[in-house]
Amino acid sequence: MPGSSRTSPVRVWFCDYCHFGPLNVSLDTHCANCNHQRCAYCRNETIKSR
């Protein structure tokens, strides 16, 4: 399967409270700027690194 192991998309999220980001989904459980905990209102995004 081409492209399966070459790049791994990184899941990030943006704080809905202060709009800080991107933050790593797997590493950052809280916003590094305002310490807001990631909730359902925070925006999730997938970044394809290359």
Ligand SMILES: [Zn+2]
């Ligand atoms: Zn924040």
Ligand SMILES: [Zn+2]
């Ligand atoms: Zn939130």
